[in-house]
Amino acid sequence: MCGCCGCGDDGKDTEDGGQRGSNPMVKKRGCTDIIVLVVFILFWVGMIYIAVYSIVNGDAFRLLYGYDSYGNTCGEKNEMTVMSNFSGKDFHDRKYVFFMDIIRPKSSLEVCVEKCPDRELKNAQELIAFYNETGVSLTRYDITPYECTDKDLQNTKGPCPVFPVHHSADILSRCIPASFSNFTSNLKETVLGYLNEFDIFRYVIADLYASWKLMLLLAGIAFVLAIAVVVLIRFIASVVVWVILALAIIGSLAGTGFLWWTYVEKKNSMDMKTANEIPFLQIEIDSENAFLAYSIIATILTVILLLVILVLRKRIALAVALFNEAGKCIVAVPMILVQPVWTFICLILFYVYWVVVLAYISTAGTAVLDKDTGFVNYEESQPVRYMWWYHLVGLIWTSEFIIACQQLVVAGAVAKWYFTRDKKTLKNPLGDAVCMLILHHMGSVAFGAFIITLVKLPRWILMYLHEKLNGSQNKCAQYCLKCCICCLWCLEKCLKFLNQNAYTIVAIRGTNFCSSARKAFTTIVSNVLRVAAINSVGDFILFLGKVAVMTGTGAIGILMFKGDPNLHYFFIPVLLVFVFSYFIAHGFLSIYEMVIDALLLCFCEDCQINDGVTPGREYYMDPSLMKFVKNSSEAIAALNKRRDGGGEDVTDGGVPARESTPLRGEQPSPGGKADVTDDQQQETARI
Numbered sequence: 001m002c003g004c005c006g007c008g009d010d011g012k013d014t015e016d017g018g019q020r021g022s023n024p025m026v027k028k029r030g031c032t033d034i035i036v037l038v039v040f041i042l043f044w045v046g047m048i049y050i051a052v053y054s055i056v057n058g059d060a061f062r063l064l065y066g067y068d069s070y071g072n073t074c075g076e077k078n079e080m081t082v083m084s085n086f087s088g089k090d091f092h093d094r095k096y097v098f099f100m101d102i103i104r105p106k107s108s109l110e111v112c113v114e115k116c117p118d119r120e121l122k123n124a125q126e127l128i129a130f131y132n133e134t135g136v137s138l139t140r141y142d143i144t145p146y147e148c149t150d151k152d153l154q155n156t157k158g159p160c161p162v163f164p165v166h167h168s169a170d171i172l173s174r175c176i177p178a179s180f181s182n183f184t185s186n187l188k189e190t191v192l193g194y195l196n197e198f199d200i201f202r203y204v205i206a207d208l209y210a211s212w213k214l215m216l217l218l219a220g221i222a223f224v225l226a227i228a229v230v231v232l233i234r235f236i237a238s239v240v241v242w243v244i245l246a247l248a249i250i251g252s253l254a255g256t257g258f259l260w261w262t263y264v265e266k267k268n269s270m271d272m273k274t275a276n277e278i279p280f281l282q283i284e285i286d287s288e289n290a291f292l293a294y295s296i297i298a299t300i301l302t303v304i305l306l307l308v309i310l311v312l313r314k315r316i317a318l319a320v321a322l323f324n325e326a327g328k329c330i331v332a333v334p335m336i337l338v339q340p341v342w343t344f345i346c347l348i349l350f351y352v353y354w355v356v357v358l359a360y361i362s363t364a365g366t367a368v369l370d371k372d373t374g375f376v377n378y379e380e381s382q383p384v385r386y387m388w389w390y391h392l393v394g395l396i397w398t399s400e401f402i403i404a405c406q407q408l409v410v411a412g413a414v415a416k417w418y419f420t421r422d423k424k425t426l427k428n429p430l431g432d433a434v435c436m437l438i439l440h441h442m443g444s445v446a447f448g449a450f451i452i453t454l455v456k457l458p459r460w461i462l463m464y465l466h467e468k469l470n471g472s473q474n475k476c477a478q479y480c481l482k483c484c485i486c487c488l489w490c491l492e493k494c495l496k497f498l499n500q501n502a503y504t505i506v507a508i509r510g511t512n513f514c515s516s517a518r519k520a521f522t523t524i525v526s527n528v529l530r531v532a533a534i535n536s537v538g539d540f541i542l543f544l545g546k547v548a549v550m551t552g553t554g555a556i557g558i559l560m561f562k563g564d565p566n567l568h569y570f571f572i573p574v575l576l577v578f579v580f581s582y583f584i585a586h587g588f589l590s591i592y593e594m595v596i597d598a599l600l601l602c603f604c605e606d607c608q609i610n611d612g613v614t615p616g617r618e619y620y621m622d623p624s625l626m627k628f629v630k631n632s633s634e635a636i637a638a639l640n641k642r643r644d645g646g647g648e649d650v651t652d653g654g655v656p657a658r659e660s661t662p663l664r665g666e667q668p669s670p671g672g673k674a675d676v677t678d679d680q681q682q683e684t685a686r687i
Contacts, residue, residue: 025416034227074096098575100156124148143367229545230545232540242320319537322625333429343402414595444513508601561574
C-alpha cells in the first residue's frame with residue numbers, strides 16, 4: 001500500500017537508518033501529486049470510452065478493404081445500415097472495390113468484386129466473355145453483364161461500367177489501372193501513376209523482402225556492438241575525452257600556425273617585390289590582408305579554446321570521473337540496461353492500440369442515404385470531431401508518461417546505489433525503484449508528462465498550420481509560425497531536461513513534482529559549469545559511441561549486401577541498417593546518459609548535505625570524486641587516517657562505513673553543518 005498518510009517528506013527516516021543530514025533518501029514515502037494521478041486515470045477512462053464507442057460504431061476494415069457505394073465493406077459480412085435493397089450484403093468473397101468510371105472516381109458507382117479485370121474490356125461483348133470465363137460480374141448487384149449494351153446502359157452511376165474497362169491491378173484493395181499511358185497528363189502525375197510507371201518502387205520492395213533476414217542479423221550485431229561500447233566506455237572514457245581535447249588543441253594550434261606562416265610568406269614575397277620595385281596586382285594585396293584577418297581570428301578562437309579548457313579542466317575531469325562511476329553503477333545493476341527494451345515494448349503496444357482505435361474513430365460516422373442517387377455516405381457526428389483531439393492528447397501524454405516512468409526508475413536505482421555505503425548489501429535496487437514508482441510517484445510522472453504535452457501539442461498544431469500555409473503568399477505568417485515552432489521546440493527540450501532531473505530529486509527526497517523541479521532547477525543553476533561540462537563532453541562521447549555502432553554495423557552490412565547478386569539497389573537495405581543500428585545504440589547509451597545525469601545530482605546533494613569529515617556526515621561518493629569538492633584534502637586525509645589506524649570498516653568504494661573523528665578546529669554548526677569558508681560553501685553547497 002502507498003503510505004499516503006505516512007511521513008513521505010518529513011526527512012526523519014533514511015535508507016541507511018541514519019539522519020537526514022547524512023542520507024537524503026527517505027525511507028517512508030507518501031504518494032505525490034495524487035490529484036494529477038486521479039486526473040490521468042479519469043483521462044484514460046475517457047480514452048477507453050472512446051475506444052469502445054469507436055469499435056461499436058466504426059469499422060476499421062472499411063479503411064483496409066474499402067466499401068461500395070451502398071455502405072457495404074468489401075471482404076466481410078455486413079449488416080443493413082440504411083433502408084436499401086443493396087445494403088447488408090455478405091461480401092466475404094468480394095475483397096476488391098471496382099469503379100464504374102475510373103476517370104471520375106468520386107462520382108462513380110463503386111461495387112465489390114471478386115477479382116479486378118486482368119485485361120482491357122472494350123465493349124459489352126468482351127465484358128460478357130470476361131464474366132463467362134471468370135464468373136466475375138462488373139455490374140451493379142441487381143443485373144448481369146448480359147443486360148449491358150455498349151451505349152444505352154453506360155453511366156458513371158451504373159448499372160454497367162463505362163467502356164473501355166481498363167486492365168487493373170490490386171492496390172490497397174482497389175482496382176486501379178495498371179498503366180496510365182492512355183490517360184491525361186493530370187492523372188499521370190498522381191501518386192498511383194508514379195508508382196506504376198516507375199519500376200524502382202517494386203525493386204525496392206523486392207530488395208527489402210529478399211534481405212530482411214540479413215537485416216535482422218545486422219540488428220543483432222548492432223545490439224552486441226552497443227553492449228560492447230557500453231562496456232568499453234566504462235574503462236576508456238578518460239582516454240577518449242583527453243584524446244579529443246588533445247586533438248582539438250593540436251588542431252587549433254596547427255591551424256593557427258599554418259595561417260600565420262602563410263601570411264608571413266606572402267608578406268615577405270610582397271616586401272621583396274617592393275624592394276626590387278616589381279609591380280604587383282591588387283589581388284595579391286587582398287590575399288595578404290585576407291590571411292592576416294584569418295590569422296587574427298584563428299588566434300582569438302584558439303586563445304578562447306585554451307582558456308575554456310583551462311577553466312573547465314577540473315570539470316572535464318569530473319565528467320570523466322562520473323563516466324567511470326556510471327560504469328560501476330551499471331556493472332552493479334546490469335538489469336538497468338533492460339529498461340529500454342521494456343520501454344520500447346510498452347511504446348509499441350500503446351502505438352498499436354492508438355492506431356487501431358484511430359482507424360475505428362475515422363470510420364465511426366453515421367450512414368446517410370442519398371435519396372437522389374441511392375448511394376450511402378458516412379457523415380462524421382459531432383462527438384467524433386472532439387474525439388480526434390482527445391485521442392491526440394492521449395497519444396502525447398501517454399507516450400511521455402511511459403518515457404518518464406523509465407527515467408524515474410533509472411534515477412531511483414542510481415540514487416539507491418549511490419546513497420548506500422555498503423554496496424554489497426544491495427539486493428535489487430531496480431526492483432525497489434519500480435515499486436517506488438508504482439506505489440508512490442505515479443502522479444509526479446503524470447504531472448511531468450502533462451507539462452511536456454502542454455508544449456508539444458501547440459507545436460504540432462503550428463506545424464500543421466505551417467504545412468497548410470506552405471503554398472500561401474503570406475511570407476510574414478510563415479516566418480512567424482516558424483519562429484513560434486522553433487521557440488516551442490527549444491522550450492520543450494529545456495523542459496525535458498528539467499523534468500529528467502526533477503525525477504531524480506523525486507527519487508531521492510520523495511517530494512512532489514513542483515518542489516522537485518524547483519530543487520533541480522536551483523541545483524542546475526548553482527552548478528551550471530559542472531552541468532555544462534558534463535552535458536557537452538559527456539553527450540559528445542556518447543554520440544561518438546552511437547556513431548561507432550552505426551558505422552560498424554553499416555560497414556558489415558555493405559560487405560554482406562554488396563556481394564548479393566539478387567539485390568537491385570542494395571543501398572536501401574544498408575540505409576535502413578544504418579538507421580536501425582543508430583536507434584539501437586541510442587537505446588542503450590541513453591541509459592548511460594540518464595545514469596550520468598542522475599549521478600551528477602546525487603553528487604551535488606552529497607556535497608550539500610555532507611562535508612566528508614564530520615562524524616555521521618562522511619561523503620557517499622567514491623574517493624575518485626572527492627577531489628572535485630573544496631574540502632577534499634581534509635576528507636581524504638581523514639579517510640587515510642582511519643585506514644592507517646585500522647579497526648574501521650571501509651566499503652569497496654573506499655567510503656567509510658562508520659563515523660570518523662572530526663578534524664582539529666572543525667565544530668559542527670548549530671544547523672548540523674560544519675563551519676566552512678565562503679569558497680567551500682560555493683563549491684560544496686551551491687544549491
